[in-house]
Amino acid sequence: MIRYISFIQCLLVFSSISFSAEYISVVNPGFEEPNEGKISDDFSRIPGWSQYYTTDSGVEVSNPSAGMYRGFGQSSDGMIYQLLDEKILAGTKYTLIFDGANTYEASVITAEFYYLSDPEDPSSKVVITSKDFELTQPLDVWIHDLVLEFTADADQAYINQKLGIQFICNSGWFGIDEVRVEKSTKEAEVKEPACEEEEKGKDGVIDTDTGKTEIPEHSSEEKEEPKGLKKLALLLLQWLNE
Numbered sequence: 072m073i074r075y076i077s078f079i080q081c082l083l084v085f086s087s088i089s090f091s092a093e094y095i096s097v098v099n100p101g102f103e104e105p106n107e108g109k110i111s112d113d114f115s116r117i118p119g120w121s122q123y124y125t126t127d128s129g130v131e132v133s134n135p136s137a138g139m140y141r142g143f144g145q146s147s148d149g150m151i152y153q154l155l156d157e158k159i160l161a162g163t164k165y166t167l168i169f170d171g172a173n174t175y176e177a178s179v180i181t182a183e184f185y186y187l188s189d190p191e192d193p194s195s196k197v198v199i200t201s202k203d204f205e206l207t208q209p210l211d212v213w214i215h216d217l218v219l220e221f222t223a224d225a226d227q228a229y230i231n232q233k234l235g236i237q238f239i240c241n242s243g244w245f246g247i248d249e250v251r252v253e254k255s256t257k258e259a260e261v262k263e264p265a266c267e268e269e270e271k272g273k274d275g276v277i278d279t280d281t282g283k284t285e286i287p288e289h290s291s292e293e294k295e296e297p298k299g300l301k302k303l304a305l306l307l308l309q310w311l312n313e
């Protein structure tokens with residue numbers, strides 16, 4: 072359906088933009104399970120989390136960021152990871168938030184989002200985005216609310232695949248706790264009074280099915296560079312359509 076709106080009405084559209092944000096479920100986000108004391112050699116006992124080569128990694132009751140337990144990992148044991156029960160959707164922004172610490176001779180934690188190129192093969196990880204976090208605090212002092220984020224682009228291979236998170240350490244041992252993942256989407260509501268047929272050919276066109284907005288090819292406006300509020304409104308609508 073094609074509706075015609077004026078640029079002043081475009082500003083009304085912009086005023087109705089909102090961001091919808093919610094947390095995605097992370098299993099055992101604070102490493103409080105299974106609550107059986109320190110586990111250092113068997114990740115299969117730790118709900119939610121996995122590791123490839125566990126020799127001295129797991130959960131322990133030792134200076135957690137919150138609760139009773141923290142997760143800890145030895146760099147040579149490889150990443151600690153979790154594949155979430157959440158499919159990646161185009162246009163959605165995903166934010167990983169966690170607390171990290173150097174528990175012995177670690178200087179960097181790398182956090183990553185990934186997906187599986189073959190959903191049936193847990194080893195087919197493909198990193199979507201990665202970020203290094205310098206552990207600048209003294210030994211065993213937590214750095215809170217470290218953030219990694221990305222916005223899913225359409226037509227990428229990861230769309231509709233499950234989202235994964237993982238943590239890697241460069242040396243020694245590191246601690247992680249309070250792992251959270253948030254997703255947010257841009258939402259805009261076209262107010263019905265803002266769409267008037269008599270505005271046809273005057274300013275702009277919005278397709279309410281696709282959300283795309285364009286200037287009519289034969290509009291009297293096309294020969295003039297938009298100025299002031301009109302230019303601002305056009306830029307806002309282009310941004311909204313991205």
Ligand SMILES: [Ca+2]
Nearest residue numbers: 101137138140
């Ligand atoms: Ca905890």
